[in-house]
Amino acid sequence: MKRYAYYLSCINESMTKEVDRSIALWQKDLGIELVHLHESTCCGGSNLDYVSPKHFALVNARNIAHAEKMGLDLVVSCNTCLMTIRSAKKKLDASPELRAEVNEILKKEGLEYRGTSEVRHLLWVLIDDVGLEAIKSKVKVPLSKFRIAPFYGCHILRPSTVLGKDNPLDPSSLDQLIEALGGKTIPYRHKNRCCGFHTLLVAEEESLSVAAEALGEAIEEKADFIVTPCPLCHTVLDGYQSKALKQAQIHSSIPVFHLSEMVGLALGYSPKELGIKRHIVS
Amino acid sequence: MTVSSEQHIEGKRDVTFRVFRLNPQVDSKPYFDDYTIPVERGITVLRALNYIKENIDASVSYRVFCQAGICGSCGMRINGISKLACTTQVWDELPKCREAGIIKIEPLRNLPLLKDLIVDMDPLVGKMKHYRNWVESSMPEPEMGKKEFLVSEEEFSRYDKATDCILCASCVSECSILRANKEYVSPAVLLKSYRMNVDTRDSLHDVRLAELVQDHGVWDCTHCYRCQETCVKNIPIMEAIHGIREDAIECRGLKDTAGAKHAEAFMSDIEKKGKLVEATLPFRTNGVAWTVKNLLPMAVKMILKRRTPPPPPLVKSSKGMKQFREEFREMTEHVKDDHKTHNK
Numbered sequence: 294m295k296r297y298a299y300y301l302s303c304i305n306e307s308m309t310k311e312v313d314r315s316i317a318l319w320q321k322d323l324g325i326e327l328v329h330l331h332e333s334t335c336c337g338g339s340n341l342d343y344v345s346p347k348h349f350a351l352v353n354a355r356n357i358a359h360a361e362k363m364g365l366d367l368v369v370s371c372n373t374c375l376m377t378i379r380s381a382k383k384k385l386d387a388s389p390e391l392r393a394e395v396n397e398i399l400k401k402e403g404l405e406y407r408g409t410s411e412v413r414h415l416l417w418v419l420i421d422d423v424g425l426e427a428i429k430s431k432v433k434v435p436l437s438k439f440r441i442a443p444f445y446g447c448h449i450l451r452p453s454t455v456l457g458k459d460n461p462l463d464p465s466s467l468d469q470l471i472e473a474l475g476g477k478t479i480p481y482r483h484k485n486r487c488c489g490f491h492t493l494l495v496a497e498e499e500s501l502s503v504a505a506e507a508l509g510e511a512i513e514e515k516a517d518f519i520v521t522p523c524p525l526c527h528t529v530l531d532g533y534q535s536k537a538l539k540q541a542q543i544h545s546s547i548p549v550f551h552l553s554e555m556v557g558l559a560l561g562y563s564p565k566e567l568g569i570k571r572h573i574v575s
Numbered sequence: 576m577t578v579s580s581e582q583h584i585e586g587k588r589d590v591t592f593r594v595f596r597l598n599p600q601v602d603s604k605p606y607f608d609d610y611t612i613p614v615e616r617g618i619t620v621l622r623a624l625n626y627i628k629e630n631i632d633a634s635v636s637y638r639v640f641c642q643a644g645i646c647g648s649c650g651m652r653i654n655g656i657s658k659l660a661c662t663t664q665v666w667d668e669l670p671k672c673r674e675a676g677i678i679k680i681e682p683l684r685n686l687p688l689l690k691d692l693i694v695d696m697d698p699l700v701g702k703m704k705h706y707r708n709w710v711e712s713s714m715p716e717p718e719m720g721k722k723e724f725l726v727s728e729e730e731f732s733r734y735d736k737a738t739d740c741i742l743c744a745s746c747v748s749e750c751s752i753l754r755a756n757k758e759y760v761s762p763a764v765l766l767k768s769y770r771m772n773v774d775t776r777d778s779l780h781d782v783r784l785a786e787l788v789q790d791h792g793v794w795d796c797t798h799c800y801r802c803q804e805t806c807v808k809n810i811p812i813m814e815a816i817h818g819i820r821e822d823a824i825e826c827r828g829l830k831d832t833a834g835a836k837h838a839e840a841f842m843s844d845i846e847k848k849g850k851l852v853e854a855t856l857p858f859r860t861n862g863v864a865w866t867v868k869n870l871l872p873m874a875v876k877m878i879l880k881r882r883t884p885p886p887p888p889l890v891k892s893s894k895g896m897k898q899f900r901e902e903f904r905e906m907t908e909h910v911k912d913d914h915k916t917h918n919k
Contacts, residue, residue, distance in 0.1 A: 335841065345910060352903070355902070398906060489797055494860040498755070502755035
């Protein structure tokens with residue numbers, strides 16, 4: 294059983310609780326154990342870095358230092374948390390002065406940021422550590438009857454100087470996972486585009502227009518569902534779907550699954566157990 | 576010997592360029608023309624287009640000037656990605672073709688089309704003017720011409736990268752928000768505004784910043800990083816955008832925008848709970864009236880699915896919050912000290 298420190302994303306603790314619940318169902322089936330890091334705090338959600346760069350460094354040095362204390366890599370299941378924490382790590386690793394400054398403060402909690410733990414997305418762990426062949430061997434209900442649109446989201450791809458796992462112009466990791474689970478991916482031009490989440494409260498019309506494009510293509514290509522490794526993308530594509538499609542005058546709908554739910558379905562868990570009924574679009 | 580002869584065989588082949596065509600004066604809708612030409616390894620897409628224009632079809636239109644990645648004229652979409660034709664090798668594009676051996680060439684997006692691969696740059700120039708993206712000297716007029724305006728190396732390092740921009744508009748073409756609304760300021764303009772705002776010789780900082788925080792300005796960027804990823808000069812454009820935002824939050828009087836309030840909510844929630852209090856985020860960003868009008872129908876659906884974020888008292892604080900809060904506040908003192916030193 295390979296262990297990881299699991300970062301608790303704000304959105305998975307509130308609106309998209311089904312993500313952590315579904316992972317808890319199947320993690321042991323795939324030989325991994327995600328130890329919940331209850332000490333972790335909000336990463337700053339791609340905002341704290343400019344509101345206060347120093348607090349941004351402190352908060353995320355602390356998040357990573359807790360994982361380092363356990364001697365484990367930090368695993369994340371939200372794209373923006375992934376990008377944000379990795380950005381902080383990159384800054385900390387590049388600056389001995391910044392490291393010294395945050396460590397002076399963290400010392401009082403018995404913590405030290407050393408840079409020894411990697412910060413990784415759950416999708417990357419599934420592909421690189423569990424392995425596609427091992428996943429294939431555990432599939433109980435192959436997704437062979439589904440045509441699936443893989444929506445990667447921005448912050449698992451860009452900036453590639455911080456992420457670096459997939460080619461941001463032509464990502465393939467999620468496609469590979471879908472195929473390992475027996476599903477068929479559709480050619481999906483919007484796979485590496487944006488969902489519009491980060492401007493939902495500031496420029497709603499623009500955000501919904503961005504979301505509608507991604508939804509529209511998946512509908513047009515007759516996908517059975519969209520799958521995303523990011524709960525923020527899910528919130529837009531599922532929660533705001535009817536509003537986005539109405540604005541774009543598209544009279545249809547499409548279910549959107551979390552990565553963790555899709556894995557759970559193939560491993561034999563029911564939609565009810567996985568929390569799929571909590572989605573707005575069924 | 577084997578290696579070099581293989582390279583020779585691989586070094587020349589026929590390649591098809593599928594070129595977007597539209598002459599609005601004649602054509603009712605756009606179409607593609609295929610031109611298949613022999614291409615040697617080492618040839619750029621621009622040279623291939625020049626060959627087509629000189630030998631096959633003189634009517635194919637595109638902008639070109641320096642042919643060396645300096646002037647930014649030949650921005651176009653090659654196999655779907657905005658870039659410079661003059662610095663793009665045909666050989667590098669071959670593995671990226673959707674149809675084997677066919678390289679697709681299209682005009683930049685998000686700017687009006689004039690003909691074939693030529694887009695109208697006027698809207699971009701207009702925005703540069705609107706945000707006054709030039710240095711208006713802070714030197715008193717009587718001193719001009721008599722005194723040098725020295726810029727230290729440290730000062731220059733703040734906008735060194737931003738000066739690499741050649742206005743090719745690749746970032747403009749790839750921008751997610753501009754695609755949704757052509758009024759949006761656009762990444763190239765934000766980059767230039769940042770570059771001017773951190774220039775110590777400039778006197779327009781406050782005026783420019785006040786305009787940047789208005790509608791369709793800096794807060795409308797959705798952090799998709801497509802601009803930065805496609806920048807032909809590898810400029811960290813998002814750092815410039817974040818730089819403007821940081822500046823706007825620090826400047827009194829510019830915080831009264833939805834974008835600034837939204838961003839600051841993260842800071843205060845982390846200090847209080849260690850977690851984001853999502854339930855009240857729309858209210859804090861846009862006020863009660865906006866939230867009720869825009870989010871009520873969705874809130875009802877969410878309540879039915881038990882998807883609503885918990886009200887503030889029920890948001891569970893992170894473990895060890897008391898200690899964390901002390902650390903957070905200690906850093907606040909560091910930041911205050913930094914500002915004092917900076918302002919001296």
